[in-house]
Amino acid sequence: VQLVESGGGLVQPGGSLRLSCAASGFTFSDSAMAWTRQAPGKGLEWVSSIYTDGMTLYADSVKGRFTISRDNAKNMVYLQMNSLKLEDTGVYICAIDRGTGSLGSRGQGTQVTVSS
Helix, strand or coil, X not given: CEEEEECCEEECCCCCEEEEEEEXXXXXXXXXXXXXXXXXXXXXXXXXEECCCCCEEECCXXXXXXXXXXXXXXXXXXXXXXXXXXXXXXXXXXXXXXXXXXXXXXXXXXXXXXXX
């Protein structure tokens, strides 16, 4: 299993970024996927999940600002992040969502820094 994130960077508050996660080594279309993040000095925080039927879930902290999507033909999952806030800063990590709060394999992450 390999998950490779990209698209992070430095952005001003109110800005946007689109993260991508390239998946390989497993049957992507049969797998729920999640985005998580880790802020400096804090634990891993779940951000969003997308299921095989396309259903999506979001943490309250990002609801209305972030959009998760997937492309099964390309084995990709995306996270569109709009109206970014300082507190969105962290390493964003793509993972397989095993359900009931459990995560499977994860990528190395991509850094997102929101700063003025």
